Amino acid sequence: MKAFCFADGKFVPTVDATIHPTDLGLIRGYGIFDFFRTVNYQPLFLEDYLDRFINSAAKTYLPLPYSREQLRAIIRELIEKNDLKQGGIRMVLSGGVSENHFSPAQGKLFIFAEDLIFPSQEKYEKGIKLLSLEHVRPIASIKTTNYALAVWHSHIWKEQRAEDVLYHQNKYVSESSRSNFFIVKNGEIITPSENILLGITRKNIINLAPVPVHIRPLTLIEALEADEAFITSTTKILLPVTQIDEQKIGNGQPGPISMDLLDRFKKLESELQ
Template sequence: MKPFCFADGQIIPTEKASIHPMDLGFIRGYGIFDFFRTVNFQPLFLDSYLDRFFASAEKTFLPLDYTRAELKAVIQDLIEKNHLKDGGIRMVLSGGISQNHFSPAKGKLFIFAESLIFPAQEKYEKGIKLLSLEYVRPIADIKTTNYALSVWDSMRWKDAGAEDVLYHMNGIISESSRSNFFIVKDGTISTPDTHVLMGITRKHVIELAGEVQIRPISLQEALNADEAFITSTTKVLLPVTQIDEHEIGTGKPGPVSLDLLEKFRKLEKELCY
């Protein structure tokens, strides 16, 4: 965590940020957040992240008493004060202090600046393992702060040498716990269409790919894919070479995945350098 954050309507030392113990964000795990990267002191895809943050606030009935211009100004101030060349910005809106300790109320907005550690280069070169899990994330189109299941279950991943999980229900895949999921079969790229967060990295990967099928994908299809990969803000694009004990394709990152990763890196440079 970097030295300065935004809380109580102003930029303050991060160590002084606080939340009321009866806030729904604390006692019920109810709140929203979003997270984006800074590249060369520039917030990457900021408008898209703000679009999602405002939409999440509206869908969760949480008042957000700041304009887009005001949030952009705060974010720029935080980048400068924290000298955040390549890092992350986390926006959090809590559920508020509710009279009945249950219904959404007026929450508290925090914006934090963070250091960012990417996955090891070896994971991009060799690919990662996912563990299948029968589950659908609640209100999946909203980026809520409720990660209780995945935080608890993450100890299982570590024991199994996995990077993350792959959610599915009735044989149909949705997403990973913090990433979107794609498969490649016979050169065609596909990604799930329902019970998923509309990821910003997902959006730009789809644009870079040119043609992607957005449709239901079965777990069996994923196991039989030529390639698979996940996308997220912090991982960008990570090849998936194993699901449970099943090897995907050749067991190595495929050409389509690696080409898209290279195109995304070029896009970053075009936008931020």
């Protein structure tokens, strides 16, 4: 965590930020957040992230006490105060302190500046393993703080040398715990259409693809029989998936279409600076 954060109306040293422990964010796990990167002091795809954050607040019945313009200004000031050339910005809106300890109330807004934790170079070179799990994230399209199952399940990832989970239900896959999922089959890209968070990196990868992209329900069997697979997220950008459970994907190596897309994203990112 960087030195300063924005906490419920003012900039304070991050270590001094507090929230009341009866907030629904804590006692009911009810809150929303979003997370984006800064590149050369510029927030990457800021308007997309603001769109989603404002939308998440509305869909969870949490009044957001700041306008889009105010949020932009707070973020600019936070980047400056922390000299955040390359880093992460986390916006969190809690459920608030509720009289009946259940109904959404007036939440508190926090914005943190963070060091980024990128996956190791080895993961990009060798690809990663996902563990399949039968589950569908409820209200997956809203960016809530509801990661309890994934945090709990991550204990098993470590045991089984997996990087993350691949959720599936009724034969269809949806997403990983904090990433979108894609496959490549016969030179075309397929990514699930349902029960997913609409990732900003997902959107950019779809736009950058030089081959057809099909956005449709995708079965677990199709995923296991793919030529290539990968996940996308703000910090990972694009990580090749070379194993799901005990099944090797394709030839077990990161695929050419995947790695080309990662290059295209990096090129886009460098052009935006």
